[in-house]
Amino acid sequence: MTTANFNFIRELAYGQTGIVLPERKKHMVYSRLCRRLRLLGLRNFDQYCALLQTEEAELGQFINALTTNLTSFFRERHHFQYLENHLMPLWQKRSSKRLRIWSSACSSGEEPYSIAMTLARHFNRGGWDLKILATDVDTNVLTRAEAGLYPAEVLDSLSESFREEYFSLQQHQYRIHNEIQKLVYFRQLNLLESWPMQGPFDAIFCRNVLIYFDQDTKRKIISRFRKLLSDDGFLFIGHSETLTQISDEFELIGQTIYKPRLAQCAQPQLRSAR
Ligand SMILES: C[S@@+](CC[C@H](N)C(=O)[O-])C[C@H]1O[C@@H](n2cnc3c(N)ncnc32)[C@H](O)[C@@H]1O
Structure with a gap:
C-alpha cells in the first residue's frame, strides 16, 4: 500500500464515516483491506482504490472492513x-x-x-x-x-441470572x-x-x-x-x-x-x- 493509496483511503474513510485514520493505523488498515483485495481477486491497492472510485457497492464493504466493532454485554x-x-x-x-x-x-x-x-x-x-x-x-x-x-464466550460478561433468564442454547450458540x-x-x-x-x-x-x-x-x-x-x-x-x-x-x-x-x-x- 503506497502513501498515495493510504492517503486516498483515509480521506475516503473520513469523508464517509468521520473516522480518522492516523499514520500509526496504516498497518491495521492494510491488514483489514487485504481481505477485501483477496476476496475480489485484486493484485494491488492501486486496483482497489480505482475500484472504490467506480463501484459504489464496494463502498459499504470498505466501511464495514474499516470499522472497529469491539463490544460486549454490559460493557462499562x-x-x-x-x-x-x-x-x-x-x-x-x-x-x-x-x-x-x-x-x-x-x-x-x-x-x-x-x-x-x-x-x-x-x-x-x-x-x-x-x-x-x-x-x-x-x-x-x-x-x-x-x-x-452469540457464541458461548460472548456470554462470559453476563451474570448467570441474565444468561439463564434471557438466552437458550441453540446449536452450540446462545439465542x-x-x-x-x-x-x-x-x-x-x-x-x-x-x-x-x-x-x-x-x-x-x-x-x-x-x-x-x-x-x-x-x-x-x-x-x-x-x-x-x-x-x-x-x-x-x-x-x-x-x-x-x-x-x-x-x-x-x-x-x-x-x-x-x-x-x-x-x-x-x-x-x-x-
Ligand atoms: C467500538 S464499537 C462500540 C460499540 C458499543 N457502543 C460499545 O461501546 O460497546 C464502535 C461502533 O461504531 C460504529 N461506527 C463508526 N463510525 C460510525 C458512524 N459514522 N456512524 C455510525 N456508527 C459508526 C462502528 O461500526 C462500530 O460498530
Whole structure:
C-alpha cells in the first residue's frame, strides 16, 4: 500500500464515516483491506482504490472492513447500574409509561440488548411502551445483531441470572429470547448523515465511537443529540470520552453520564408591598 493509496483511503474513510485514520493505523488498515483485495481477486491497492472510485457497492464493504466493532454485554457496567438504580426509579414515578432509548453505535447488539435486559426485568409488565432504537453504520454487525445468536464466550460478561433468564442454547450458540429481541429495532444509520428520527429520546447511548472522530465531528454530533434528547433525558458516552471542550449544552452527572444543561429562568421580580 503506497502513501498515495493510504492517503486516498483515509480521506475516503473520513469523508464517509468521520473516522480518522492516523499514520500509526496504516498497518491495521492494510491488514483489514487485504481481505477485501483477496476476496475480489485484486493484485494491488492501486486496483482497489480505482475500484472504490467506480463501484459504489464496494463502498459499504470498505466501511464495514474499516470499522472497529469491539463490544460486549454490559460493557462499562456502571452505566447499567445507573440505569437500574437511578433512572428506572425516576421513570417509574412519571405519569407516562413510554420510554425511548437510542443506542447510536450498537455494533453486534450487545449494548442495546443489555439495555433491554436491564429494563425488561422491571418494565416488561404493567403496560410499559418500551422501544430501543439500535443503529450502526456497519451492515455486517447489524446482521449479526438482528440474528441475536452469540457464541458461548460472548456470554462470559453476563451474570448467570441474565444468561439463564434471557438466552437458550441453540446449536452450540446462545439465542436471545424473543421478549428481549422485540424491544430492539435495528437500523443502519451513519452518524454523519441525516437522521430520520424525530425523538425525543429519554436516553442516548453513544459509547466508544466518538474516539474515532475529530473535535469538529464530535461537536456536530453531540449538538444533534441534544436536539433529539428530551430535557430530562440522559446521554451516555464511552469510558475514554468526554464532552469537555465539545459541548456546553450538557452537564456531567455521573461517570461519563450527562444530562442537558437547562437555561436558568430569570427569577420574577417581587413588587414591594407599599
Ligand atoms: C467500538 S464499537 C462500540 C460499540 C458499543 N457502543 C460499545 O461501546 O460497546 C464502535 C461502533 O461504531 C460504529 N461506527 C463508526 N463510525 C460510525 C458512524 N459514522 N456512524 C455510525 N456508527 C459508526 C462502528 O461500526 C462500530 O460498530
